[in-house]
Amino acid sequence: MTAPLSRSTLLAIRRERIAAALPLGEAILLVGAGEPIPLPENSDQTYPFRSHAEYFYLTAEECAGGVVAFDPQAAPDRRWISFVPAVTEAERIWEGRTQIEGEPLAHLPAWLEARRSRRMAALGAGVAGANSDPELNGRIREALRHARRPKDELELDAVRRAVTATACGFAQLRRALVPGVTERALQIELEAGFFRHGGQRTGYGTIVGSGPNAAVLHFEPTVRAVQSGEFVLVDAGAEVERYTADVTRTYVAGEPSAFQRDFYQAVLEAERRAITRCVVGAEWKAIHLAAAVDLTTALVELGLLRGSPQSLVEREAHTLFFPHGIGHMVGLGVRDASGLLPGRTRDPRPSLQSLRMDLPLAPGYLVTIEPGLYFIPALLNDPGRRARFAPDVNWERAGQYLSLGGVRIEDNILVTAEGPEVLTEAIPN
Numbered sequence: 001m002t003a004p005l006s007r008s009t010l011l012a013i014r015r016e017r018i019a020a021a022l023p024l025g026e027a028i029l030l031v032g033a034g035e036p037i038p039l040p041e042n043s044d045q046t047y048p049f050r051s052h053a054e055y056f057y058l059t060a061e062e063c064a065g066g067v068v069a070f071d072p073q074a075a076p077d078r079r080w081i082s083f084v085p086a087v088t089e090a091e092r093i094w095e096g097r098t099q100i101e102g103e104p105l106a107h108l109p110a111w112l113e114a115r116r117s118r119r120m121a122a123l124g125a126g127v128a129g130a131n132s133d134p135e136l137n138g139r140i141r142e143a144l145r146h147a148r149r150p151k152d153e154l155e156l157d158a159v160r161r162a163v164t165a166t167a168c169g170f171a172q173l174r175r176a177l178v179p180g181v182t183e184r185a186l187q188i189e190l191e192a193g194f195f196r197h198g199g200q201r202t203g204y205g206t207i208v209g210s211g212p213n214a215a216v217l218h219f220e221p222t223v224r225a226v227q228s229g230e231f232v233l234v235d236a237g238a239e240v241e242r243y244t245a246d247v248t249r250t251y252v253a254g255e256p257s258a259f260q261r262d263f264y265q266a267v268l269e270a271e272r273r274a275i276t277r278c279v280v281g282a283e284w285k286a287i288h289l290a291a292a293v294d295l296t297t298a299l300v301e302l303g304l305l306r307g308s309p310q311s312l313v314e315r316e317a318h319t320l321f322f323p324h325g326i327g328h329m330v331g332l333g334v335r336d337a338s339g340l341l342p343g344r345t346r347d348p349r350p351s352l353q354s355l356r357m358d359l360p361l362a363p364g365y366l367v368t369i370e371p372g373l374y375f376i377p378a379l380l381n382d383p384g385r386r387a388r389f390a391p392d393v394n395w396e397r398a399g400q401y402l403s404l405g406g407v408r409i410e411d412n413i414l415v416t417a418e419g420p421e422v423l424t425e426a427i428p429n
C-alpha cells in the first residue's frame with residue numbers, strides 16, 4: 001500500500017497541472033493575495049481578510065500582501081515561488097500570527113528586475129507596480145478559471161467536510177422548526193449546527209424566509225415568527241478551509257395544503273430530473289432549459305400557465321415564476337469558477353440571461369442544481385409583464401397565491417464519468 005500524498009505534495013501537483021494549462025509562452029505570472037480593506041470609519045479595523053481565490057487556489061494560504069510568482073523558464077524547483085511578507089511584531093502580539101513559509105516579499109523586486117524584458121500577467125488581486133499586459137491577463141485568467149473547474153482531492157475533502165457540517169446544521173434547524181419560531185432563531189440553530197460540526201464560517205449570508213419572505217431569493221432572516229402552514233425556505237452552507245456547500249431546503253411549518261404539496265412536488269421532480277442530466281458532456285444551458293420546460297409543464301398542470309410548455313419557455317413566460325438560473329459551480333466560494341467555456345461569448349437569448357455559466361460538464365465539476373418556483377409580487381404585479389403575458393397566465397389564480405412565498409430545492413452535484421454524485425443527499429427534503 002502506498003502512503004497518501006501530503007498536502008504540500010498535492011498542492012505542488014496542483015500548481016504543475018495549472019502551469020501546463022496556462023498559455024503563458026515565455027511570459028511570467030504574478031498572482032496577488034490582496035490587502036486587507038479598512039472599515040470606512042477609518043478605525044484600525046479591517047473587513048475580514050480573504051486571499052483572492054486565484055491566490056488561495058495556488059497556495060492554500062490566507063496571506064495578506066502575499067504574491068505567488070511563476071516563471072516557465074526557471075529550473076523546475078524554482079518555477080513557482082511564493083513571496084510572503086514578514087510577520088510584524090504587532091501582528092504577533094495582536095493576532096498571534098506566525099511567519100508563513102515562503103520567500104521574503106522583499107526579494108520580489110530583484111526577481112522582477114531579473115526578468116525585466118519579459119511579458120507579464122498579473123492575476124488575483126493584482127500586484128502594486130506590476131507592469132502587466134491587460135490582454136494577456138484576460139487570456140490567462142480565463143485559462144486559470146477553466147483549469148480550476150475540475151475539483152482535486154484536496155478540494156473534495158474540504159467540500160465533503162463542509163457538506164457534513166451543513167447537514168448537521170440543517171438537522172438542528174429542522175428540530176427547531178415549529179410554528180411560532182422566528183426566522184432568526186432558525187438561523188441561529190442552523191449556524192450553531194454548522195460550527196459545532198467543523199464549519200469555520202458560513203459560505204454566504206444565510207437565507208431563511210418564511211411565508212411571503214420565501215419568495216425573496218436572497219432573504220436575510222428577521223424576527224418574523226413562522227405561521228402554521230407557511231413555507232420556510234432555507235438556503236445556507238457551512239464553509240471549511242474556504243470551501244463551501246450551497247444547499248436549499250423548503251419546509252412547511254405544520255401541515256401543508258394540497259396546493260403546497262403539488263407546488264413543492266413540481267420543484268422536487270424538476271430537481272431530480274435535472275440532476276440526472278448532470279453527465280459528462282452535457283451543456284449547462286440545455287440542463288437549464290430542460291428544467292424550465294419541466295417546471296413550466298407543472299405550472300400548466302397547476303392551472304397557473306396556459307399553453308404548450310415548450311413555447312411558453314421560448315417566450316420566457318416561465319421567468320415569471322422561475323426567474324433565476326438552474327445553478328452554478330460551487331466550492332472555492334459560492335459561485336466558484338462559473339462563467340463561459342474559453343472562447344465562448346454570452347448567448348444572447350433573453351431566456352438565458354440569468355445563467356451563471358455556459359459550458360459542457362466535465363468530470364470533477366461540482367455544480368449546484370437549484371430549481372425554484374415563486375410568487376414574486378414585483379414580477380407578477382408588474383404592468384409590463386402582465387400585458388406581455390396576458391393570455392399565458394391565469395392571473396386570477398396566480399393572484400390568490402401572491403403571499404404564499406416560494407419553493408427552492410438545491411443540492412451539490414459532483415459530475416463523474418460514472419454519472420452524477422449528489423454530495424448533499426444526506427440532507428432530507
Ligand code: GLY
Binds near residue numbers: 235236246410
Ligand atoms: N445561496 C445562493 C445561491 O443559491 O446561489
Ligand code: MN
Binds near residue numbers: 236247
Ligand atoms: Mn443557495
Ligand code: MN
Binds near residue numbers: 327
Ligand atoms: Mn446556489
